[in-house]
Each structure stands twice: as structure tokens, then as C-alpha cells.
Amino acid sequence: MAMFQGFVLQVILIVLISGSSADQHLLPAPENISMVSINLKHFLHWDPVMVDGNVTYSVQSQGEFESVYMPNNWYEPENCQEISAHQCNVTDEVSATVLYKFRVQSVLGNQLSAWKELEPPFNRKTSKNYACWLITY
Ligand SMILES: *[C@@H]1O[C@H](CO)[C@@H](O)[C@H](O)[C@H]1NC(C)=O
Numbered sequence: 001m002a003m004f005q006g007f008v009l010q011v012i013l014i015v016l017i018s019g020s021s022a023d024q025h026l027l028p029a030p031e032n033i034s035m036v037s038i039n040l041k042h043f044l045h046w047d048p049v050m051v052d053g054n055v056t057y058s059v060q061s062q063g064e065f066e067s068v069y070m071p072n073n074w075y076e077p078e079n080c081q082e083i084s085a086h087q088c089n090v091t092d093e094v095s096a097t098v099l100y101k102f103r104v105q106s107v108l109g110n111q112l113s114a115w116k117e118l119e120p121p122f123n124r125k126t127s128k129n130y131a132c133w134l135i136t137y
Pocket residue numbers: 031032047
């Protein structure tokens with residue numbers, strides 16, 4: 001019985017794995033990933049993909065330390081998962097003046113696009129400063 005259950009589980013897993021890989025990359029990835037950073041508030045932007053259906057987008061980030069020592073470790077900013085907007089506030093992801101990688105993926109039902117990375121990676125020292133009188137005006 002246990003062996004049979006194991007077999008069924010394996011079949012289900014194989015179906016799930018082949019199903020998801022078959023679906024992968026039919027969906028175009030978001031393009032033109034860019035960072036708009038003003039007064040140390042950082043917003044990742046991308047162009048929406050033009051396909052029928054309610055496409056959403058998910059963002060992942062990776063600090064310089066992880067990039068070097070744990071390249072498979074990506075953070076998933078909570079406020080940037082499966083969102084329909086094509087920008088996201090990633091201010092909280094950037095806690096040091098080092099390089100941060102960001103990447104975006106399109107999601108439609110069970111279809112996932114390839115990841116598209118921000119090039120080059122972001123450093124908050126490039127944040128633009130606007131004087132307070134300009135924004136409180
Ligand atoms: C990316 O931006 C450029 C310039 O704004 C534009 O010409 C191009 O069509 C954009 N790419 C996509 C895939 O939207």
C-alpha cells in the first residue's frame with residue numbers, strides 16, 4: 001500500500017513537473033526594467049507584456065553578498081508578488097550602499113515567464129536628491 005502510494009505520488013510529481021516546465025516561457029518576460037530612485041525611495045518599473053488575460057508580475061531581489069556567496073538566494077518583497085501594476089516600491093529591500101540585483105517575472109495562471117533582470121544592478125548612491133522645497137511646494 002505504502003509502495004503504491006509512493007508510486008502514485010511519483011506519477012503526480014512527474015505530471016506536475018513536466019506540466020510546469022511545458023508551460024514555462026510561453027509567456028513573454030517584462031521588458032525595459034528600470035529603477036527610479038528619488039531621495040532614497042526606490043521604485044522598480046517595467047513595461048507590461050501584451051498578451052490577453054490578467055497578467056501579473058513578481059519581483060525578486062538579491063544583495064551583493066548573496067550574489068557572490070549564495071547566488072540562488074533571492075528575496076521576494078511581499079508587496080511585489082503577483083501584482084497587476086508595472087512598478088513596485090522596493091525601498092525596503094535596499095538596506096546598504098552595495099549593488100542589488102532585481103528581476104521581474106510575468107505570471108498568467110500557471111504560466112511563468114523567464115526572469116528579466118535590471119541591468120546594471122542598482123546602487124542607492126545613484127539615488128537622485130531633490131531639495132525638500134521642491135516636493136513640499
Ligand atoms: C523599451 O523601451 C524602448 C524605449 O522607450 C521602446 O522603444 C521599446 O519598445 C520598449 N520595449 C518593449 C518591449 O516595450
